[in-house]
Amino acid sequence: MIEINQSLLIQIINVLLLMWLLNVILYKPIRAILKQRSEKLALLESEAGAAQKGLADKEKDYQQRLLAARKEGLDYKNELKLKAQEEEKKLIQEANQKVEGELTQARQKISQQLEAARKSLTGDLSAFSQEIAIKILGRTI
Helix, strand or coil: CCCCCHHHHHHHHHHHHHHHHHHHHHHHHHHHHHHHHHHHHHHHHHHHHHHHHHHHHHHHHHHHHHHHHHHHHHHHHHHHHHHHHHHHHHCCCCCCHHHHHHHHHHHHHHHHHHHHHHHHHHHHHHHHHHHHHHHHHHHCC
């Protein structure tokens, strides 16, 4: 049976003293190290979160700038295409006007040559008709 005497009291004091010594020597430093480690992990997690957010922001910004650059490039391409089409229309129009002018000059020249030929043939018509009549009839008229 358990007797309550001085040895029980000494045992209780020993256990309390041992608990206090273990707490001071072992448990508090381990708790401090665990607390530091958890604080460091929390700090690293917050830094990692901030870095991920910063990366997401930079990626979003990059995508927006890339989209803007593509739009700008497409707009520039369309602008160049329109300028080229306008230049092409202008060149075709100039070529058509030049050809039309040359065609008009050629028609006028042909008309003048035709008129000159008619005048020349009209003047020679009576001489030709007399020659033909002489050849057909075989006698002079």
